[in-house]
Amino acid sequence: MAPISPEALSALPSGINLLEGRLFQANQMHEAFRVLRAEAPVHWNPGTDRFNGFWSLVKYEDILHVSKHPEIFISSKGIGGSGLRETPPGQSGGSSSIITMDPPRHVKMRRLVNKGFTPRAVLQLEPKIREITNTILNRIAHRDSCDFVLEVSSQLPLAVICGMMGLEEEHWPLMFDLTNQILGSGDAEYQARVAPDKVGTFEGATLTAADGNRRMNGFFREILEGRRIHPRDDDMVSILLESEVDGERLTEGDIVAFCNLLVVAGNETTRNAISGGLIALCEHAEERARLQDQPDLMPTAVEEILRWTSPLHHMTREATEDQVIRGTEIKAGEKVMMWYPSANRDEDIFDDPYHFDITRDPNDHLAFGFGEHFCLGAGFARAEVRIMFEELLRRFPDIRVTGEPERLRSNFINGVKHLPVTFTPER
Amino acid sequence: MARQVEVDHNRCEGHGKCVLAAPEVFEHREDDLSHVLVDDVPEALVTKVDRAIRVCPRQAIAWRD
Numbered sequence A: 001m002a003p004i005s006p007e008a009l010s011a012l013p014s015g016i017n018l019l020e021g022r023l024f025q026a027n028q029m030h031e032a033f034r035v036l037r038a039e040a041p042v043h044w045n046p047g048t049d050r051f052n053g054f055w056s057l058v059k060y061e062d063i064l065h066v067s068k069h070p071e072i073f074i075s076s077k078g079i080g081g082s083g084l085r086e087t088p089p090g091q092s093g094g095s096s097s098i099i100t101m102d103p104p105r106h107v108k109m110r111r112l113v114n115k116g117f118t119p120r121a122v123l124q125l126e127p128k129i130r131e132i133t134n135t136i137l138n139r140i141a142h143r144d145s146c147d148f149v150l151e152v153s154s155q156l157p158l159a160v161i162c163g164m165m166g167l168e169e170e171h172w173p174l175m176f177d178l179t180n181q182i183l184g185s186g187d188a189e190y191q192a193r194v195a196p197d198k199v200g201t202f203e204g205a206t207l208t209a210a211d212g213n214r215r216m217n218g219f220f221r222e223i224l225e226g227r228r229i230h231p232r233d234d235d236m237v238s239i240l241l242e243s244e245v246d247g248e249r250l251t252e253g254d255i256v257a258f259c260n261l262l263v264v265a266g267n268e269t270t271r272n273a274i275s276g277g278l279i280a281l282c283e284h285a286e287e288r289a290r291l292q293d294q295p296d297l298m299p300t301a302v303e304e305i306l307r308w309t310s311p312l313h314h315m316t317r318e319a320t321e322d323q324v325i326r327g328t329e330i331k332a333g334e335k336v337m338m339w340y341p342s343a344n345r346d347e348d349i350f351d352d353p354y355h356f357d358i359t360r361d362p363n364d365h366l367a368f369g370f371g372e373h374f375c376l377g378a379g380f381a382r383a384e385v386r387i388m389f390e391e392l393l394r395r396f397p398d399i400r401v402t403g404e405p406e407r408l409r410s411n412f413i414n415g416v417k418h419l420p421v422t423f424t425p426e427r
Numbered sequence B: 001m002a003r004q005v006e007v008d009h010n011r012c013e014g015h016g017k018c019v020l021a022a023p024e025v026f027e028h029r030e031d032d033l034s035h036v037l038v039d040d041v042p043e044a045l046v047t048k049v050d051r052a053i054r055v056c057p058r059q060a061i062a063w064r065d
C-alpha cells in the first residue's frame, strides 16, 4: 500500500476529500456525503497540482438540474474525475463515443444503436439471460463456497455484453481484464502490467488505464477487420459498421470508441450492482426474508438495490457559461461533479434514506443518471440484476457472505473485487 | 385553459415511466414509444402529467405552449 498522498489531505469541509479513493474503498463515503449535504451542498475542491479543481454537487435537485441542461453542462471535456491539469503527451485523439458527446450530435449517434436496447429487445433476450445465469450457477452448484465476484456477478454482464457484440467466448476473459484495467486503474490489484516500483503510484494508475485502452482499441480494430471480410448482421459491431450519421459512415475510430464504451459501461457497473445487492440482502435479514417469501417483490427490490449500491459514484460535466446553483456561482470552464450515491440518499427526496426497503415507492433514484446521457443499458442492467437474484435465491436460498468484501480503491466505481460466500450445494 | 402535452419521439426510448405516472394520458404502443391519448389534458390529471414530465429519464415529455 502506498502512503496517503499529501494531495489527499487537502483541507475540505470536515476534512473530507472526494478525490481520495480510499474514502470510497473504506465504504465511508455515505457518512461523508451526509455531512456535505448538510454543511456544504455545493463546495469547491481545489484539486491538486495534478488534478483540476471542481465543484461537488451532493443534493438530488442540483444533480437533476445539471443533468437537464446538457447544452450548458457539457460532457465532451471529460466525464470521469476532474481531469488532469496537463494532458499527458499522446493522449488526446479525435474519436469519442456518445458518453463524451454533446447535443446535437449525441442523440443522432445514440439512435444508431438504440434499437438494440429497447424494452422489447431486452424482453426478447430474457430467456437467453436466464439461460446464461443458470450456466454460471451450474459451475458453482456442486461446491459450497466461491468468490462471488469472480465466479458469479462479473460473469453475467460479461456474457451478455460480449454476446451482444458477437465476441467469441475465448475473448471474454480478455475483456474482463481490460475493463478492470480501465476502470480499476487506481487499484494496485489491476496494475500487474506496470513496473513493480510504479505499482500503487499515480503513474502506475495512468499507465494501467492507457495500456487497457490501447489494448481494447487494438482488439476492436482487429474485430472490425474481420467483420469487413466476413460481414454479419446480428451484432452491435456490424450494426455500427453499416450506420451513417448525417449521410456519413462512422469512422473506424468512432466505432472502436463505441465498442470500448459498451464493454466498459456494460460490465463493471452491473457486476457491482449484483455484488452490492447480495451484500445488502445479507446485511438486511428481514428484507431478504420478505423477498424470499414473496419473489414478486423483485422489481422494486432491484430498484432499491440500484439506489442503495449506486454503482457509479460520479459523473463530471464542464460549465460552458456562468451559472448559479443553490446560490453559489459557478464560472464558465469549471468542472462540476455529480455524486450519485449522495443524491440517492438525499433526505429531502427519500423517506428514511438510510433504510434499505425492498418495496420503496416512489424510488426515483439517479443510479442511471438522467436526461441526455441516461444509461443506454438500463433495461439490460435491470433485467440482469433481477434474473440473477431470482435464480440465485431460488437455487441457493441460504447463500451468505462470509468475510469482508474486498473493495475497489476508486472514487468513480463503487466496486467490489472479491466477495467470499458459502451456500448449501445442490444435489 | 386546457393544456396539451407531447412526447418527443426522437428522445423517447420507451422506458414507460410516464405510463406508470399517468396511465390515462400516456400509452406504450407497438413501436416501443409512448403516445399521448388525449388532446386536452383534463385539470384533474395535470399533477400526474407533471410527475410524468419530472420522472421521464429521457426528458422526452413537455407541455405544449
Ligand code: HEM
Binding pocket: A075, A079, A098, A099, A100, A110, A157, A161, A261, A262, A265, A266, A267, A269, A270, A271, A273, A310, A311, A312, A315, A366, A367, A368, A369, A370, A372, A373, A374, A375, A376, A377, A378, A380, A381
Ligand atoms: C447497474 C448497472 C449500470 C449502471 C448503474 C449504469 C450507470 C450509468 C450512468 C450513471 C450513465 C450516465 C453517464 C452520464 O451521465 O455521463 C450511464 C450511461 C451509459 N451506460 Fe450505463 N449503467 C449500467 C449498466 C449499463 C449496461 C449493462 C450497459 C450496456 C449494455 C450500459 C451502457 C451505457 C452507455 C452506452 C451509456 C452512455 C449513454 C450516453 O452517453 O448517451 N450501462 N450508465
Ligand code: SF4
Binding pocket: B007, B011, B012, B013, B014, B015, B016, B017, B018, B019, B033, B034, B055, B056, B057, B058, B059, B060, B061
Ligand atoms: S418515460 Fe419518457 S422515455 Fe419513457 S416511455 Fe415515457 S416518454 Fe418515453
